[in-house]
Every structure is written in C-alpha cells, then in structure tokens.
Amino acid sequence: MSAVAAPSVYAGGASVIAVGVLLAEFGMFRQALLRDQVRLYAAQSALISVLAVLVAAARHLPELYVLGALSAGLKVVIVPVVLRRLLRGIGRDGADPDAGPGWTEIAGSGSLSLASTVLLAIAVAAFGFFAVGAMGIHSPVLPPIALSISVSVALVAFVLMIMRRDVASQAIGFLAMENGISLTALVVAAGMPLILEVAFLFDLLVAVVVFELLIRVHHGRADSLSTADLTRLRG
Amino acid sequence: MLVVVLLLLCAPFAAALVSLRAPARIAQAVTAVTGVACFGLVLALVPAASHHDLAYLSYLRIDAVSVVFLLATSFLYGAVAVYSIGYLARSRDADPGFSRYCRRFYAGLNLFAWTMLAAPMMSNLALLWIAVEVTTVLSALLVAIEDTDGAAEAAWKYILIASAGLGLALLATIFAYYAGAQVLGTHYDLSFGPLLQAGGRLPHTPVRLAFVLAVLGFGTKMGLVPVHTWLPDAHSEAPTPVSALLSGSLLAVSFYAILRYYQVAVAALGPRFPRDVLLAFGVASLLLAALYLFDQRDVKRLLAYSSVEHMGILAIGVSFGVPIALAGVLLHVLAHAAAKGNAFMGAGVLVRKFGGKRISAIGGGLDLLPWSGPLFGIAVLALCAMPPFGIFRSEFEIVQGGFAASSNAAAAVLIVLVTVAFLGLSITVNRMLLVSRADGQAAALSRGEPSTWMVVPVVAGVVALLVLGVHPPAELTGLLTRAVHQLGAAA
Numbered sequence: 001m002s003a004v005a006a007p008s009v010y011a012g013g014a015s016v017i018a019v020g021v022l023l024a025e026f027g028m029f030r031q032a033l034l035r036d037q038v039r040l041y042a043a044q045s046a047l048i049s050v051l052a053v054l055v056a057a058a059r060h061l062p063e064l065y066v067l068g069a070l071s072a073g074l075k076v077v078i079v080p081v082v083l084r085r086l087l088r089g090i091g092r093d094g095a096d097p098d099a100g101p102g103w104t105e106i107a108g109s110g111s112l113s114l115a116s117t118v119l120l121a122i123a124v125a126a127f128g129f130f131a132v133g134a135m136g137i138h139s140p141v142l143p144p145i146a147l148s149i150s151v152s153v154a155l156v157a158f159v160l161m162i163m164r165r166d167v168a169s170q171a172i173g174f175l176a177m178e179n180g181i182s183l184t185a186l187v188v189a190a191g192m193p194l195i196l197e198v199a200f201l202f203d204l205l206v207a208v209v210v211f212e213l214l215i216r217v218h219h220g221r222a223d224s225l226s227t228a229d230l231t232r233l234r235g
Numbered sequence: 236m237l238v239v240v241l242l243l244l245c246a247p248f249a250a251a252l253v254s255l256r257a258p259a260r261i262a263q264a265v266t267a268v269t270g271v272a273c274f275g276l277v278l279a280l281v282p283a284a285s286h287h288d289l290a291y292l293s294y295l296r297i298d299a300v301s302v303v304f305l306l307a308t309s310f311l312y313g314a315v316a317v318y319s320i321g322y323l324a325r326s327r328d329a330d331p332g333f334s335r336y337c338r339r340f341y342a343g344l345n346l347f348a349w350t351m352l353a354a355p356m357m358s359n360l361a362l363l364w365i366a367v368e369v370t371t372v373l374s375a376l377l378v379a380i381e382d383t384d385g386a387a388e389a390a391w392k393y394i395l396i397a398s399a400g401l402g403l404a405l406l407a408t409i410f411a412y413y414a415g416a417q418v419l420g421t422h423y424d425l426s427f428g429p430l431l432q433a434g435g436r437l438p439h440t441p442v443r444l445a446f447v448l449a450v451l452g453f454g455t456k457m458g459l460v461p462v463h464t465w466l467p468d469a470h471s472e473a474p475t476p477v478s479a480l481l482s483g484s485l486l487a488v489s490f491y492a493i494l495r496y497y498q499v500a501v502a503a504l505g506p507r508f509p510r511d512v513l514l515a516f517g518v519a520s521l522l523l524a525a526l527y528l529f530d531q532r533d534v535k536r537l538l539a540y541s542s543v544e545h546m547g548i549l550a551i552g553v554s555f556g557v558p559i560a561l562a563g564v565l566l567h568v569l570a571h572a573a574a575k576g577n578a579f580m581g582a583g584v585l586v587r588k589f590g591g592k593r594i595s596a597i598g599g600g601l602d603l604l605p606w607s608g609p610l611f612g613i614a615v616l617a618l619c620a621m622p623p624f625g626i627f628r629s630e631f632e633i634v635q636g637g638f639a640a641s642s643n644a645a646a647a648v649l650i651v652l653v654t655v656a657f658l659g660l661s662i663t664v665n666r667m668l669l670v671s672r673a674d675g676q677a678a679a680l681s682r683g684e685p686s687t688w689m690v691v692p693v694v695a696g697v698v699a700l701l702v703l704g705v706h707p708p709a710e711l712t713g714l715l716t717r718a719v720h721q722l723g724a725a726a
Contacts, residue, residue, distance in 0.1 A: 135444065136440065137440060140421070154406065158399065177402050181402055184409055185409050189412045189413055192409075200405070207368070207398060214375065214390055214391055217379055222384075232385055233389060233467070233468040235536070
C-alpha cells in the first residue's frame with residue numbers, strides 16, 4: 001500500500017475553509033427566516049475574506065490583504081446591513097405587523113421539498129466538483145480541490161435561485177453565486193491587479209443597491225416577497 | 236482623436252447630470268443634442284479607425300470592430316433622444332409626477348447610453364465586463380420606471396437572469412486571466428491586445444472554458460436561446476425609447492463582448508471549436524424565435540422575438556467565419572440597429588394611437604397614421620430582409636459566406652428559418668396596418684400623427700437603411716474591411 005503524503009497545514013486549512021463556504025451555502029437551503037439567511041451569507045463572505053488573508057500570508061501577496069479587508073468590509077458588513085435595512089422596511093410595511101423586523105418567513109417558498117432540493121444541490125455540486133477536477137487546471141496558490149469546490153458553490157447558488165420562490169432569497173442566491181466566483185478568482189487569479197478586484201467589488205455594491213431597489217418595488221406592488229404573482233408575462 | 240474619445244466618454248454622463256437637475260424641457264433639449272452630437276463624434280472616428288487602432292490612457296482601445304458597435308449605439312442614442320421628446324409630450328399634461336418621472340427617465344437614458352458607448356472602447360476584458368454589468372443595472376431601472384405590475388415583474392426577471400448570466404461571464408473573465416497569466420506572467424492585467432498576440436501559446440482548456448462561459452454569460456444579455464427568457468418581458472414592458480435601445484444597442488454590445496472572446500478563442504484553439512459553439516446557439520435562437528413570431532399578441536413582444544431571431548443570425552454568420560460572412564455580420568449589426576429602432580419607434584406610435592400594445596386592438600394603422608403607418612411597414616419589411624434595405628445586403632452576404640465556407644446545410648437552415656420568421660412577422664403586421672377594425676373605438680380615432688418628434692428619427696432610420704442597402708459609403712466599406720480583417724486575422 002502506497003502512503004499518501006498528508007497535505008500541509010496551509011493546504012489543509014485552505015481546503016477546510018473552502019468546504020466551509022460550500023456548507024454555508026447548503027445551510028441557506030434550510031433557513032426558514034430571511035434574517036438567518038443574511039447571517040449565513042455574511043458568514044460565507046467572512047470565510048472567503050479569511051481565505052484571502054491566509055493566501056496573502058502564505059504566498060506573500062500583500063495585495064490580497066487589501067482585497068481581504070475590502071471584501072470583508074463590503075460583504076460582511078455593508079451588504080448585510082443593506083439587506084437588513086430592507087427587511088426592516090418590509091417588516092414595517094408588510095402584511096404581518098406582529099412579525100417584527102427580519103422575521104420574514106420564507107420557509108414555504110421552495111418549489112420542491114427541502115430534502116429533494118438538497119439532493120438536487122448535492123448532485124449539482126458533485127457534477128461541478130468532478131467536472132472541474134477533470135479539467136486539470138492547476139492553481140499557483142491554492143490546492144486544486146479549492147477550484148472544484150468554488151465552481152460547486154457557484155452552481156449550487158443557481159439551484160438556490162431557481163428553487164426559492166421569493167425575491168429576497170433569489171437575490172441572496174445571486175450574492176452567494178458571486179461569493180463562489182470570488183473563491184474561484186482567489187484560486188486561479190490571485191495575482192489579478194488589485195484595481196480590477198476593487199472595480200468588481202464596487203460593481204457588486206451597485207448591483208446590490210439596484211437589487212434592493214427592485215425588491216422594494218416588487219414588495220410595494222405585490223405586498224409580499226413571493227414570486228408567485230410574477231406570471232403575467234408569458235409566451 | 237483623443238479629444239473626440241474623451242468627449243464621447245464625458246458628454247452623455249454630463250447630460251445625465253444636467254437631466255437630474257434641470258427642468259424637463261432643458262433635459263429634453265440637452266439629451267437630444269448630446270445624442271445627435273455623439274453620433275457625429277463617432278462618425279469622426281471612422282476615418283482614423285479605418286487605418287489604425289487608437290489606444291489612449293492605457294485603458295482605452297478603439298479599433299474598427301469597436302467603431303462599428305459605437306456607430307450602432309450612437310445612432311440609436313440620437314434617434315431615441317429626439318423621439319423621446321414626442322414620446323413624453325402627452326404625459327406632461329396627464330401626470331402630476333411628470334417632472335420627477337422625466338428627471339429619472341432622462342438621467343437613466345443618458346447613463347445607459349454612456350455605459351453602452353464606453354463598453355466597446357475598453358482595452359481590457361475586466362473593464363468590458365464591468366461596463367456590460369453596469370448597462371444591466373441601469374437598464375433594469377429603466378425597465379422598472381413605468382411603475383406597473385408588468386414593469387416590476389419584467390425588471391425583476393431581467394436583473395436576476397442577466398446578473399446570473401453575467402456571473403458566468405465574470406467566471407469567463409477570470410479564466411481568461413488565468414490563461415493569459417500562464418503566458419504573460421502574473422502581472423497580466425487582462426488587456427485584450429496582449430492576450431490576442433499570445434494566441435497559440437495560451438493553454439487550451441482554460442480558453443475553451445472561458446469561451447463557452449462567455450457565450451453563455453454574455454449570450455444571456457444578447458438574447459441567445461435558451462438563456463433569452465428575460466428579453467421579451469423587458470422589451471415589452473420598458474418605455475418604447477428604452478426598448479429601442481435595448482434591442483438595437485444593448486444586444487449588440489453583448490455580442491461585441493462575445494466577439495472579443497471569439498477572437499481570443501480562434502487565436503488559441505483554431506476556428507473549429509468556437510464556430511461550432513456559436514452555430515449551435517445561433518440555430519437554436521433562430522428556430523425558436525421564428526416559431527414564436529407566429530403566436531404573439533403583444534406588438535412589442537413580437538419585435539422582441541424578432542431581435543432574438545436577428546441575434547441568432549449574427550451568431551450563425553460568425554460561425555461561417557469567412558470574410559464575406561463576417562462583413563455581413565458587422566453590416567447586420569448596423570442595419571439591425573436602424574431597422575429595429577425604427578420598428579420599436581413605429582410600434583410606439585401605434586401603441587399611443589390605439590391605447591395599448593395588444594395586436595388585436597390595433598388595426599388600419601396605414602390609414603390612421605399617414606407617416607408612422609407606412610414607416611412602421613417599411614421598418615418591418617426591412618427587418619424581413621427586403622431589398623433595397625441594409626438587412627437584405629447583410630443577410631445576403633452572410634448566406635453567401637455560408638456557401639463559400641461549404642456550410643451548405645447551415646446556410647440552407649438559415650434561409651428556411653428566416654423565411655419562416657418573415658411569414659410570422661409579416662402576417663401579424665399586415666393585420667395591424669392594413670385590416671381596419673370594425674368596432675366603435677377604433678372607428679372613433681381620427682387620422683393624424685401624435686407628434687412630429689416621433690416621426691423625424693424614424694425617417695432618419697429609413698435613410699440609414701437605404702444608404703446601407705443601396706450604396707454604403709466608401710469610408711464605411713473601408714471600416715468594415717478592416718474590422719473583418721481584425722476578426723478574421725486570427726483565423
């Protein structure tokens with residue numbers, strides 16, 4: 001029996017963080033309250049920022065410290081704050097005044113049962129994992145398994161967006177997908193010039209503000225977050 | 236030339252700022268002047284870009300391919316800026332919130348045009364992606380501006396689907412960086428020129444992945460089947476000037492992004508793989524759109540599906556790959572912008588006259604609208620590739636290229652499906668223009684145009700279509716030849 005060399009502490013730690021990002025996303029499937037989903041998103045973003053700092057320290061890429069800090073500031077603080085403000089607004093104007101801020105119930109908004117959705121997500125994640133693994137794209141800074149996981153994160157986010165039938169979860173699904181792409185960028189494009197990374201983050205901020213605006217428009221018209229009424233335009 | 240480029244980059248932004256502050260009349264005037272001036276500025280770029288590439292300030296790069304797309308966008312920008320004066324005239328009296336609406340509309344329109352003009356000038360794939368992403372968020376707001384249930388629904392579907400698609404395009408950008416960094420070192424900054432020069436030395440798998448993701452991602456915004464689902468909703472629910480820009484310019488800008496990845500993919504992988512991918516998406520788009528054209532009840536959705544059809548034709552044209560087909564594709568971008576802009580602007584007049592978008596409520600347009608009726612008919616005939624208009628010439632070149640490239644089956648499929656689409660479009664439009672409606676409401680309508688401002692830009696569009704179809708100016712031919720050389724040089 002041939003012995004397999006144990007991964008270094010760095011590679012092991014990085015892989016664990018990447019798996020954590022994927023698990024946070026699976027956690028989003030079962031959250032019944034929007035507030036908890038936002039928390040999970042913040043946790044997922046925090047993991048990616050930690051990974052950026054880890055890569056910066058281990059691979060001597062000082063720009064990644066800045067990226068880690070900016071991404072933490074934006075995705076762990078600002079975006080969740082924007083989303084919570086949105087929830088407070090909806091809690092105040094919503095149909096159920098007793099529910100209070102952030103207690104927007106989204107448990108029943110999946111179009112499949114939770115178990116089926118998770119099974120589907122596992123299948124999609126496995127597809128992404130093995131398909132990218134087979135491509136043999138090697139990262140200069142992180143173990144190749146991190147790339148496979150990052151693509152799985154992006155694909156599972158599509159399942160989240162498709163299966164949830166409320167606008168806020170769909171927006172969070174989009175943000176989770178963006179986290180998956182950030183993870184991919186960290187794996188294969190760690191040396192990308194900081195100015196471009198900052199531009200991407202700024203762009204994300206603009207997108208979040210517009211998402212928030214359109215969620216408000218939707219809530220203002222439909223008096224709920226559900227997309228059940230969005231069936232007028234067909235054919 | 237740097238002054239021209241900087242003016243192009245600054246003028247629409249400045250117009251947006253003015254529109255936010257100034258009264259409606261000034262916003263209208265400033266937008267119209269800026270739109271027409273931008274077209275003039277792009278025309279001034281044509282002679283220079285026909286001879287050499289322009290590169291400024293390390294982030295701006297304008298070659299002949301860029302200028303073709305700038306021409307399409309700036310022409311429509313000018314046209315809809317003038318058209319909007321008439322389009323908004325009636326709501327001025329009817330709506331107490333008019334000045335607020337007007338501010339948002341003009342600021343949004345100018346910013347939207349600004350980002351679409353900026354995108355083809357970017358020297359860098361990352362900045363190109365950012366510009367396209369900003370067009371999405373701005374146009375989503377413009378789609379939602381009408382404040383109806385339909386507009387809210389269309390805007391939500393649009394921003395979610397297009398953002399998800401652009402997420403894939405961002406992955407494409409990242410893999411393009413990875414491929415470039417393997418050859419050019421980790422300090423590679425995603426500039427387009429060096430990536431193209433690296434060509435055959437780029438690793439194949441990441442380039443292949445980047446190209447497919449780019450076609451899928453930017454293809455979502457371009458309206459390629461099966462990722463086109465936002466398009467008919469957004470085009471039908473947006474205000475008509477915005478619909479015209481969405482269809483004629485925004486789809487073209489997304490196609491421009493795909494063309495850039497196509498150039499890199501051909502340089503790195505050879506022509507076979509990228510052409511096969513585009514052919515598959517193109518035929519699917521053309522097939523589905525041609526069939527959907529038969530069963531539309533909303534005039535703006537009808538035109539939206541016609542856009543899907545034309546985007547399919549563009550993808551198929553590129554897949555043929557020979558110079559004559561590529562020349563046809565680039566000419567098609569210009570002619571489609573003029574024809575589809577005209578069709579939407581004409582449809583806007585019909586909608587205004589008959590008080591709704593339902594095709595069944597529109598009839599006898601030719602009698603009731605002395606100018607817009609015939610002009611709408613001409614626009615639709617032009618869209619159906621009737622001579623002597625520009626689309627006839629461009630589709631003829633594409634088909635000719637198909638046979639020249641020995642893609643006989645694909646060229647035959649193209650001809651059959653374009654004919655099917657022609658039937659679908661012309662039957663419905665005949666009903667709207669020629670058949671008079673018997674009920675009392677239509678009979679009560681008097682003959683006349685709602686506004687001269689809504690006719691003038693359409694006449695300009697017909698002139699452009701005739702010029703493109705009958706005798707394209709030598710400068711334009713020179714520009715297209717150089718652009719074809721750039722697109723085909725890598726093959």
